[in-house]
Amino acid sequence: MGITEGIINELKRIVGESNIITDEVELTVYEADGSFVYTAKPDVVVFPRSTEEVAKVVRVAWENRIPIVGRGSGTSLSGGALPIEGGIVVSLARMNRVLELDIENETATAEAGVINLWVSDALAKFNYQYPIDLGYYFPADPGSQRVATIGGNISHNAGGVKCFKYGVTVNNVRGLKVVLPNGEIRFFGGKVIENPGYDIVGIISGSEGTMAIVTEAVLRIVSNYESVKTILAAFNSIEDAGTAVSRIISTGIRPVALEFMDKIAVNAIEAGPWGGGLPTDAEAILLIDVEGSEPGTSAEANRIIEILKSSGAYMVKLARDRAEANKWWSARKQAFGAMGFVGPNYITGDGTIPRKKLPEALHRIKEVGSKYGFRIANVFHAGDGNLHPLILYDERKPGERERALQAEDEILRMCVEIGGTITGEHGVGYYKKHLIGLLYTDYELNVMKNIKSVFDPLGIMNPGKIFPG
Amino acid sequence: MGITEGIINELKRIVGESNIITDEVELTVYEADGSFVYTAKPDVVVFPRSTEEVAKVVRVAWENRIPIVGRGSGTSLSGGALPIEGGIVVSLARMNRVLELDIENETATAEAGVINLWVSDALAKFNYQYPIDLGYYFPADPGSQRVATIGGNISHNAGGVKCFKYGVTVNNVRGLKVVLPNGEIRFFGGKVIENPGYDIVGIISGSEGTMAIVTEAVLRIVSNYESVKTILAAFNSIEDAGTAVSRIISTGIRPVALEFMDKIAVNAIEAGPWGGGLPTDAEAILLIDVEGSEPGTSAEANRIIEILKSSGAYMVKLARDRAEANKWWSARKQAFGAMGFVGPNYITGDGTIPRKKLPEALHRIKEVGSKYGFRIANVFHAGDGNLHPLILYDERKPGERERALQAEDEILRMCVEIGGTITGEHGVGYYKKHLIGLLYTDYELNVMKNIKSVFDPLGIMNPGKIFPG
Structure with a gap:
């Protein structure tokens, strides 16, 4: 069934005239996402301001068999936010409040449209008022954390530089408020670590919007450490850098971040105005953070420096202070953007x-x-x-x-x-669905499709994603 | 359909005469589990020695609509291993090989019948041959780790003393080989951290044997640390001990273990032959491990000792050496058994x-x-x-x-x-299913049941568990 004027009017009544886009020109803003490879125009975009409004919108889609696609900031790199079959795009952009900071239980509750970094920003302000030692932050930190939303992070199970220590997004989500395709509002999980019965939070996380629309999340927060040491190492050989990574990990030291950049990446970064003083002649660079209490971090940093040197690094530097460390890290975080220079x-x-x-x-x-x-x-x-x-x-x-x-x-x-997979954090989306058959048999994909059907029997939730055909 | 002589003969052909129990008296061994509250006798118990044999047994159950219950060491405390509706118990006890230790990828692959601690034992031997610094172990360490199997740990999503740092079992499982109720053998997940598509490993883990029988698992292993410090603190008030826990965590120090015992527990332990020299007059005792590199752990231990004292502990001790620490820890790990003394x-x-x-x-x-x-x-x-x-x-x-x-x-x-749940690690099983309605609405339970049906449309897998009625 197409989207009639009657349906548009119903949506207007739900979200209000100022929270809906139907104009063809304005709609083109929502026809692309961060992947910029394909485009697909929605019939209408709505901006609900509460879970109840989302539920009413979804109910309209359900009753009229209209495709519905949730959208955060639209930074998906897999075409996850594209309305491949048209229909209603539900933007969560106006549901952007951090609802609760609960330090004793180490959780923060946020609406789906909150930008990832805002959670940590809210905590930083809260930390200032609250007599705790070092303050808290949200540890799932994708490269897009300044623009991407919590809802999008959860849908794609985003990673980040700190995920080696803290796990990917799903490991940092305790509870989810969702709108199911029939318009039911449900809360799964809670503030505690484990919940009885099946792990519904886990199965919805990473499902790329194909089961339900996440409207709120209870997130795990972690405390800052007293001391962070940052080490930069340059190698003439990629193999040597790889060996150094394995050797560092086998010592039992678990760096909070362990990033690799090759020559082309470093040269792109250094060509831009935000160069971090990285050595442009190196074949490979490692950027490593260890965190903890002093003097432990100094000891660990020294141990890592030794390993880097004995693994063939021709240059190893310990950041003098946080300013120098931040310079290196902001260079790393600009890497994708810097590609424009080369x-x-x-x-x-x-x-x-x-x-x-x-x-x-x-x-x-x-x-x-x-x-x-x-x-x-x-x-x-x-x-x-x-x-x-x-x-x-x-x-x-x-x-x-x-x-x-x-x-x-x-x-x-x-x-x-060689034993890996087709996505670490960007999702399968529209863009890689032709490859998922490399990893799963038809039988296994059918198990997944059947689980989708439990939530979405009409197939209206972000259709055309993950599964080929 | 009941179990006919023809079916018994078919099962005998699959597993061999010496791997099946049908004798009424011998079957009574399998009518109870660790909960000792209810009993339920199976019609037959089989001991397959390979995933293929499990698959053939399950196929027989499927074709004849016979209930099938997987069983490890039978240590379930929720009635999880009880064949409530009779049928076939599949004991994984003879599938007890550690199949692979892959240090570079930090994984161990084990059959479901392997005892939890055997994985770490196998790693200890391997560590001896392998030129790595400190060796590896499997971090999910339930109290029953000397007797319970990996398969049972996964089915119940077991916790343990180190779970505060390393997460519960599901956080340490990367891949699962399973037999689905129709007898299909499938492998989900892998050695990498994330996998595209839906998180099937996550949904099967903790499903208490109601979706599939796990026959092999790829487990995450972690490296030992150079230094572990153990601290014992005694309090005159439970509230003070609680405050100390919150204050320690808010410093950013993440102890690898943080255990609480009250007066009755300590007195029971000290009444037995394995007393750990714990103070029997304390209202509450905390036992804390921090791990890392020296001198970091000494500094963290000192910090924790200060906090414990300023939170009202009347006695705080740092273990002189591993021998003293091990004495305290083995006292803690005997706590359940020691109850027999009081x-x-x-x-x-x-x-x-x-x-x-x-x-x-x-x-x-x-x-x-x-x-x-x-x-x-x-x-x-x-x-x-x-x-x-x-x-x-x-x-x-x-x-x-x-x-x-x-x-x-x-x-x-x-x-x-007060915001918690009815199980942390023992599962809902048979024993607590009347309480699950406190946590979920009928609607939410139906979502779970429908997911079960995706795997188990005939309802033959561990029937009568988790869901009431």
Whole structure:
């Protein structure tokens, strides 16, 4: 059933005239997401301001069999926010309040439209008033944390630099308020660590909006540490950097962050105005944080420095102070944006590999680059084997985008071949659904589809995603 | 359909004459589990030695609509291993091999019948041959780790003293080989941290054998630390001990274990031959481990000692050496068994509460004890709010067991009332299914039941568990 004027009027009554977009030109803003590869225009976008309003909107979609797609900031890199079959886009942008900070239980409750970093910002203000030692923050920190929403993070089960220590988003979600496809409002989970019965919070998290719309989340928060030490190391060989990562981890020291950047990435960063003073001649750079109490962190940092040197690093630096450390980290966090300095366009890849296959994976990514004639930069979370190859290409050259996508495809197939997967944190979405068959048989995909049907028997929730065909 | 002689013969052909029990007397061994509250006799018990044999057995059950219950060591405290509707018990006891230790990827692969501690034992041997610094172990360490199996741990999503730092069992499971109710063998997950699509590993873990039989698991292992410090503190007041826990956590120091024992528990332990020299006059004792590198752990231990003293501990001791620490820890780990010294029988409770409600919960448990005239000992993981009240009663007195169960019931209802749940790690099983309605509406339970039906449309997998009616 299409979207009639009657339905539009019903939606207007629910959210109010100022919280709906139906104009064709305005709708084009919502036809793309962060992947910029495909576009799909919604019939209407609504901006509810409460879970109750979301529920009423979803109920309308249910009764009229209209596709419905939740959207946060639209930063998805897998086409997750695209309304492939049209229908209603439910923007959570106006549900952006941090509802509760509960320090004793180490939780924060936020609406789905809250920007990831706002949770930590709210905690920082709260910490100021509250007599606690070091304050708290939300540890799931994707690269997009300044723009992406909590709801989107949960839907895609986002990772981040600190996930090696604190786990991915789902490990930091305790409870979810959701609107089910029939318009029912339900809360699963709570503030405690475990809940009886089946893990509904876990199955909804990472389901990319195909089961329900998350409207609120109870998040785990963690306390800051007294001391953080940041170490920068430069290598002439990617293999040596890979070996250093394995050796550091085998000591039992668990760095809170362990990031890898290759030469192309470093040169892109240093070409921009926010250069961090990173050595541009290195083949590989590691950026490592350890956290804890003094003098433990100093001892751990010294141990890591020794390992880096004996693994072949030609330069190892301990940040003098937080200012220097922040400079390095902000350089790292700008890596994706900096690609604009070395190539007009790029695709942000996302795959995972077993950690011991790092050197092999990097070698094979290089081969793919040579084959297609693209430079490919590598920036990734070395601790958990989540690769982000950045394929540089030129949109203006005919056929080049298609070839860049082919190159990415080849890299993801290689990840699977060596025991990894096709996404670490960006999701399968629209964009990689043709590859999910590499990981699961039809039988296994049917198990998943049947679980989807439990929540969404009419198939109206973010249709056309994850599953091929 | 009942179990005919033809079916028994088919099962014999699958597992062999020496791997099946049909004798009425021998079957009584399998009519109880660790909860000792209810009994239910199976029609037959089989001991397959491979996933393929499990699959064939399950296929027979499927074709003949016979209930099927997986069983590890039968240590379930919720009636999880009881064949409530009779049928086939599949013992995983003879599938007890550690299949692979993969240090580079920090995983161990084990068959479901492997005893939890054997994984760490296998790693200890391996560590001896392998040039790594400190060796690895499996961090999910329930109190039953010397007897309970990996399969049972996964089915119940067991906790343990180290779970405050490392998470519960599901957080330490990367992949599962399972036999689905129709006899299909499937592998979900892998060695990497995240997998695309829905989190099937997460939904099967903790489902208490109601979806599939787990036959193999890929487990996360973690490295030992160079230094562990153990601290013992004694308090005259339970409230002060609770405050100390909150204050320690708010410093940002994350102890790897943070255990609470009350006076009754300590006196029971000290009455036995394995007394740990714990102070029997204290109202509350905390036992705390911090781990890391030297000198960090010494500094953290000193900080914790200061906090304990300023929170009102009248005695605080740092273990002189590992021998002293091990004496304290083995005293703690014997706590449940030691109850035999202070009362002929006891029920092991299992509930969770938001951590800040600890003093209130302990106060109300005491009230329940007074009301029913039972002594109730408390031993629990203070870090994550998982309570284990031990209700002491005398089986020989008529009606006393029923009253002890009533007291437990009241305690669990109190846990829910103050924001907690009815189980932290023992599961809902048979024993607590009448309480699950306190946590979920019928609608929400139906969502769970429908997910079960995706896996088990005929309802043959561990029937009569989790869901009431």
